[in-house]
Amino acid sequence: MNQTNTSSKIATWAFFLALLIYAILRAWFVEPIHDEVATYFHYIETGEIKGGRSLMDANNHLLNSWLGNFSYRLFGEHFFLFRFPSILCFCLYFWSSRKLTSNLNLGLWGELCFVALNTIPWIFDYFSYTRGYGLGIGFFMAGLFQLSMWLKEKHTGHLILVLFFFYLAVLSNLTYLITSLMVIGYIAFMTLLHAKKIGVKALVFHGFLLLVFCFSILPLIEFSFALKEAGALYYGSLDGLWWVTGKTLSKYILFYDANWLRIAYCLIGLIGAIILFIQWKKESWVQFLSSTSFWVSMLIGGNILAILILAKIMKVNYPEDRAAMYLVPLSILALTTLFAQSKISKYFLVVLVLFPVSFLVKLNLNTSIFSPDDRMSEEFYTTAMKDLKPNQTVSIYPIMQLTYSLFERTNPNHVEKHIGTVQKDFLPSSDLILTKTTYLFSKDDISMYDVVAEDPASTYIALRRKKPFQQVQLFDSIGKTRESDDEYISFYGGPIRPEWRNKQIQINLKGHLKTDKELNDFNMVVATNDSTEQNLRYDYQNIRWYVGENVQQFKLNYPYAARNFKNEESQLIIYIWNPERKHFKLTNPSIEIIELK
Incomplete structure (x- = not known):
């Protein structure tokens, strides 16, 4: 027996180290994805994460942004260091899933469940990104493990850890908000159910802890509503639970999303419900309600119900792919704990082999499962x-x-x-x-x-x-040096001349900029209006994205490739937008408009 345990521990550690090394290598070698760079530019570099002039966007995963900004202030720009907290959360996810599945006492099927949970290629990718998804699912799995331990031992320390990890999960990603509230309700119910066994003092203390959690999470609930009001919860759509959530999860988990899968999922869910009903008949109420198969199934069903209510009543989009990531480990756990109960259905769990096999097939250090075209x-x-x-x-x-x-x-x-x-x-x-x-x-x-x-x-x-354009100058103007803190600094504002129309045009903007403060929003804007002053074209680039926040003087050279001016475009407006009203000096600003032949 001891030899078996030793072999199991060696295998587990070897598995962990192999995955950890792979996560570290991916964090080092894989180029940043668009969303990571957006997080860096908008939140990590600026430090404007919540309130003030912070950008209201669902891309802002609060804990990830704060940790990234902390790292940036200490060590500067390095995406490996920005990604390091996600690697640490992989460790938390791995060992929590190890403990959770070991406590199921399901033998081979529990081991297969553990391997499957840790070899989902799509989810594993996020342990190498500076995004809140890797952080969130790591804390989520730790919370599930501590919940199982609290149900088993009723120890206050486990309850504190449940609340701590679920709070961090929500702080990492707001998609865990509904699950956290469900867990709080479930813990409150189970506490009352075991009131006599727990004792009055422990009962009061448990109630106090739950209230502290609820009050601490209120700012995050308010933040989620603020995002909705700002139109920042744009990801997903209202097209339907299967079309938005089920289909996208299937695409990234099974690499297959045919519509017949929804029938298969419903049949699997129905079989699982029957097994759960049989389990209820065999066990006492307390034993049944404390079982992993029950509370995991409850979290799946409760989340799906909440998703439907939010979509139908509050018009919140159905969660798409990564916004519903938490349903994947919950489904694997539910499938294992339910189907392993039957001598026949347990063999269906062989399908979990799909995960380690697909993981091996998808091994790489240069791309990702989700949005490889965003890098x-x-x-x-x-x-x-x-x-x-x-x-x-x-x-x-x-x-x-x-x-x-x-x-x-x-x-x-x-x-x-x-x-x-x-x-x-x-x-x-x-x-x-x-x-x-x-x-x-x-x-x-x-x-x-x-x-x-x-x-x-x-x-x-x-x-x-193949051959450079021949260039014919149509307009040339050099402005005066100016020094101010105006919000708008004009390069050109006037009519679009007839000789500029129906031609391929390039606009060259040059100058020397100097400021005595760090840059944040400092935008080069090329716009057009019609005769009624309605905006028709608005192209902008934030100069900070190119030069960094600490560069206080630089040469501006913007060769702008213009689309042909339409007949309804009558005014051309080119300016620097300085919304923070930073004090600056612009030397020798010039604009040149040339025809390309």
Whole structure:
């Protein structure tokens, strides 16, 4: 028996170390995904995380943003360090799932459940990101384990840890809010059920702890409502539980999302409900309500009911993929604890082998299961930008905007940062086009371009003009040096001249900027209005994304690739938007408009 335990411990530690090393390698080598860079630019670098001028966006996972900002203030910009808390939460997730599944006493099926929980490729990816999902699910699993221990031992220490871990889970990601409230209600009910056994003092103390948790979580509930009011809970849709939640989870978990799966899920759920009913008939009420199979099933059913109520009554979108991530480990636990009870149904648990097999197939150090097309590799960037001249234009597909600007910022060879123009469609007036192969259509004439870089993992492609444009100057103006703290600093404001229309146009904006404070929002804006002053075009780039917050003087060189001016566009307005009213000095501002032939 001791030899078996020793072998099991060695195997567990070997499994843990292998996964830990893999998570560390991914955190080091895998390039930041768009959402990570957005978190860095909007929250980690600025420190504006909650309240004030902080950006109201669901991308702001509070604990992750605070930890990232703390790391940034100590060590500067390093994504591995920003990702390090997620690696630590993998350790918490691993050992909590180990303890939880061991306590189930299900033998081989419990071991298979444990392996499956730790080899879900999609979820494992998040343990190498600076996102709240890895943090949240780590604390979530720790909370589930402590809940099982509290139900078993009724020890106050376990209850404190349950509340602590679930609070951190919600602080990491608001998607755990409903689950946390359900757990609180369940603990309150079970406390009353065992009131005589627990004793009056312990009963009062348990009640006090639950109240403290509820009051401490109120600011997070208010924050979630503030996000909803700001329109920041845009992820997902109201198209239906299967179409938004079930289908996307299937896509990333099973790598298959055919509609017949919803029938299979319903049948599995029905069989599970029957097994749960049989268990209830065999056991006492107290034993049944304390069982892992019951409370895991309760959390699944309660969450699905809450999702439906929020969607139908409050018009909150059905959660899509990662916003419903918590349902995956809950489903694996429910499947195992229920189906392992029957001599026949337990063999269905062989399907859990899918997870370690798919994990091995998906091993990599350069991409991800979710949104591989949201990541720009350094090799792609370097190859695409090679020999590009400062006055040549770059148009960028929107999802590339932040990752591109991060590479520009850290490129030591680009003293003058090459500011790009965000363009979703193919723009033939650009010298270099960074887009996706999936967004190049047959109507797009790319005969004048060479493919200079391509990344199959992200579907990114870089197109460079075979021959440079011939340039004809249409307008040139040099402004006066100015020093102020105005919110708007004009480069040009006037009519779109007839000779600028129906032509491929490039606008060159130059100057030297100096400020005595750190940058945050400092935006270069190119806009057009119609004759009634209605805005028709609004292109902007935050200069801080390119130069960093600590750079207090730099040369501005923005070769803007303009889409053809439409007939209804009558006014061209070009300015720097300085919403924080930072004091600055702009020397030799100039604008040049040229025709490209």
